[in-house]
Amino acid sequence: TEEEEKEKKEGRHDEDDGDERGSGGGGSRTMAAICDPTRWPHRIIVLSLMCFLGFGSYFCYDNPSALQQQVKQDMDLNTSSFMQLYAWYSWPNVVLCFLGGFLLDRVFGIRLGTIIFSLFVCVGQVIFAAGALFNAFWLMILGRFVFGIGGESLAVAQNTYAVNWFKGKGLNLVFGLQLSMARLGSTVNMNVMGLVYENIRGLRDGTGYTTLGITLMIAAATCVFSLICALVLGYLDRRAERILKKEVCSTGEVIKLTDVKDFPLSLWLIFIICVGYYVAIFPFIGLGQVFFIEKFNFSPVQASAINSIVYIISAPASPLLGFLVDKTGKNIIWVLMAVIITLASHMMLAFTFWNPWIAMCLLGVSYSLLACALWPMVAFVVPEHQLGTAYGFMQSIQNLGLALIAMAAGAILDSRGYLFLEVFFCACVCSEYSSGEGLVFPGGELNLSTSARARLQKDTLSHSE
Incomplete structure (x- = not known):
């Protein structure tokens, strides 16, 4: 009967994506607004994840600057050696500026690529912190190099997600919000890391490279948070692609x-x-x-x-x-x-x-x-x-x-x-x-x-x- 066929169709919809709405948006809405990829409550959640995607990267990029005096004292460095921490972040990006978009488009895909680059940022910061913990400056340099591999390419992925979700619907505002969140990460780093270092030094009743390493390891928590955002964002993007029958997004580079x-x-x-x-x-x-x-x-x-x-x-x-x-x-x-x-x-x-x-x-x-x-x-x-x-x-x-x-x-x-x-x-x-x-x-x-x-x-x- 007609009613039975209708029930079967509704069952198939539920099996595919839970709360999918009618194709083309012409059918009745069966999804809550917060679950519907075409409605603003859901898109605001996605925008929040996009903004926090780069928070950890920008927070940790200037960790050396926020702790310049402490890094030089605890690791017994001159200024030339200290600035290697910034130089080795930039070296991989001399090449990856050309390859980042290619890797996202042709090799990994935007979702897996974002997760991989977030992992590089997270692992790089952990290695950087471990170098301080073990008083091994070469390990800190290696950490900054690994961190740099993920940092700039993650920004490309962030922009690609923004274009895919908000093109023609406030894209400039979205880019502005992402930039503001990036600057917020840098600002919080500058004003918080010194206080964290002082508190840890007070708890441990002393100074030294171990205090620096613990401080940097705490900073790595922001990279873990951004990695979680990348995982959730990848799931929501895949779900939206399935529901809305969207094409796989690319960087356009x-x-x-x-x-x-x-x-x-x-x-x-x-x-x-x-x-x-x-x-x-x-x-x-x-x-x-x-x-x-x-x-x-x-x-x-x-x-x-x-x-x-x-x-x-x-x-x-x-x-x-x-x-x-x-x-x-x-x-x-x-x-x-x-x-x-x-x-x-x-x-x-x-x-x-x-x-x-x-x-x-x-x-x-x-x-x-x-x-x-x-x-x-x-x-x-x-x-x-x-x-x-x-x-x-x-x-x-x-x-x-x-x-x-x-x-x-x-x-x-x-x-x-x-x-x-x-x-x-x-x-x-x-x-x-x-x-x-x-x-x-x-x-x-x-x-x-x-x-x-x-x-x-x-x-x-x-x-x-």
């Missing part, structure tokens, strides 16, 4: 190294700006704690707090400044403004004893502004089919620069001190300002307003048709 020879001059100038800017930010933050202790007589907790202000400001400022750049255009002007503010910040820190909160707040604003204005410019100067290669090459050069400058900064600090190091950072920023000025001539379209760029694209499209 198409890497062809032969495209490099066709890159225009303006793109190479963008690469130079990227490297010159970020090497004046991340190595400085990595060495910032002792700088603020020695020059401004801050306590370790105060030094970590001011060192984290760049991340604190960038969390809310990035979405707002991104909206401003989107509305106005004129990307080169914004980039040059960010470079000038950064140069002024480093000069204040180098040559004055003004309250360092002023310089660090300016550095946080300029850091957010440059990221919002610089990275989208790649899409203005290369065709769409070369975007994957261009962004991969940009990240690769950035990581190569960070690895080399991390080692150079440590050597300069050991031999010359913080004043020479700040002068070195100022020189890096000046080099990128020159590159920014150079962009005005070969890439005049980069400095168009948003409305002018829209008209240009419309005219180009009409001409090609």
